[in-house]
Amino acid sequence: MSQTQVAVVQHCATTDVDKNLKTLEALTRAAANTGAQVVTWAEAFAYLGPHRGKKEILEPLPQGGPVLARCKLLARDLEIELLLGGFHEAAPNDPEMCYNTSVYLNAAGEVAATYRKIHLFDVDIANGPRLMESRKTCAGDKAMTVETAFGCLGLTVCYDVRFPTLYQKLADMGSIAVSVPSAFTATTGAMHWHTLLRSRAIESQCYVIAPAQHGQHSEHRASYGHSLIVDPWGEVIAEVDEGDGFAIAAIDTEVVAKVRQELPSMANRRPFT
Numbered sequence: 001m002s003q004t005q006v007a008v009v010q011h012c013a014t015t016d017v018d019k020n021l022k023t024l025e026a027l028t029r030a031a032a033n034t035g036a037q038v039v040t041w042a043e044a045f046a047y048l049g050p051h052r053g054k055k056e057i058l059e060p061l062p063q064g065g066p067v068l069a070r071c072k073l074l075a076r077d078l079e080i081e082l083l084l085g086g087f088h089e090a091a092p093n094d095p096e097m098c099y100n101t102s103v104y105l106n107a108a109g110e111v112a113a114t115y116r117k118i119h120l121f122d123v124d125i126a127n128g129p130r131l132m133e134s135r136k137t138c139a140g141d142k143a144m145t146v147e148t149a150f151g152c153l154g155l156t157v158c159y160d161v162r163f164p165t166l167y168q169k170l171a172d173m174g175s176i177a178v179s180v181p182s183a184f185t186a187t188t189g190a191m192h193w194h195t196l197l198r199s200r201a202i203e204s205q206c207y208v209i210a211p212a213q214h215g216q217h218s219e220h221r222a223s224y225g226h227s228l229i230v231d232p233w234g235e236v237i238a239e240v241d242e243g244d245g246f247a248i249a250a251i252d253t254e255v256v257a258k259v260r261q262e263l264p265s266m267a268n269r270r271p272f273t
Contacts (some may be wrong), residue, residue: 004150006177007036010227010240012215013183015049017057017067020265023244025074028233031246032078037149037161039078040211042227043100043158043183045087046220048217051136058090058098062111068103074108081149085181085211089116091138099138102155102181104146112147115155116140120164129185129221133159145173154206161196161228167204171266176256177207182223184212189224194236201230205260207251214242232259 009027013020028039046067047057050145060066064072068087075082084103091097100117118140144155154170154177161180171179178200184193192226193212201208207229214225228239229249237247260266 002253004037005035005248006038006040006150006209006229007031007034007246007248008040008209008211008229008234008238008240009246010042010067010212010214010225011045012223012246013042013044013046013048013213014126014217015047015053020046021067021070027244027246028074028079028080028082031225031248032080034248036246036248037082038081038083040179040181041085042178042211042213043161043181044088044213045085047088048183048213048221054088054136055095058088060090060092061087061101061103061114064111064215071103072105075105075107079107081105081107083179083181083211085179086117086183089114090223097136097138098132099140100157101140102157102179104148104153104155113144113155115144115157116142116161118143118159118166119159120161121159125187127187129187131185137153143173145167145170145175151176151253153209158182158184164200164203167200167206169267171204171206175204175206175251177209177251178204180208180210182210182212184224186222186224189226193224193226194228197228197230198234198236201232202234203265205232205256205263205266207231207256209251214244219254232256232258
């Protein structure tokens with residue numbers, strides 16, 4: 001079978017870890033009951049707030065702790081593959097620092113792959129957010145893929161989406177889809193979210209799977225939402241507009257093959273100086 005049903009889950013995380021996970025568990029069960037075989041969660045899914053609170057829930061990988069154990073149990077119970085979009089991973093040598101890590105769980109609840117976010121969100125936007133992710137987060141340095149129910153998935157996180165060469169690299173590594181779990185700010189999302197995700201799909205000729213945070217997390221932080229899935233032709237084929245929820249679409253390997261055969265832009269690349 002060439003089609004696999006994939007869900008993007010949207011929620012609004014706060015500093016209440018248990019409440020965040022309960023919301024995600026309920027949405028994930030609903031998505032699985034609707035037919036999703038792979039379920040994807042947003043960046044910072046378990047906690048979104050000040051770093052002093054984040055430090056208390058950092059977990060080492062691959063062994064993890066209470067948060068990872070709870071996620072593994074959910075994947076096993078539902079017999080689904082589960083992308084933990086942005087996991088707060090403890091930095092091995094510095095208790096003040098962490099990694100923003102995507103963790104892919106197989107249907108047995110095992111860690112199949114991890115990817116540490118390479119491009120960190122350091123911005124100062126007039127009349128918008130000022131965020132310096134690199135102050136407390138270490139950058140990764142390795143592109144990662146994982147074999148899933150539908151084939152090869154390239155792993156990225158949020159701000160990575162602004163760096164097209166990463167997605168071309170993942171396509172060259174065999175990806176037929178890329179994940180972009182995010183907590184895109186309301187300011188940048190309104191202008192750039194759909195354009196960036198559709199562009200990455202068109203350029204890499206991959207599906208783009210982008211679960212996202214939405215809403216007002218705190219007085220100083222709000223996310224755009226609009227979790228979506230884009231096909232390799234650049235069409236949005238599933239989207240959650242506002243509020244908590246999920247959307248499901250089929251990842252079809254035959255669609256990827258057809259697009260790449262009819263418009264072989266990846267194969268037509270040429271060296272230049």
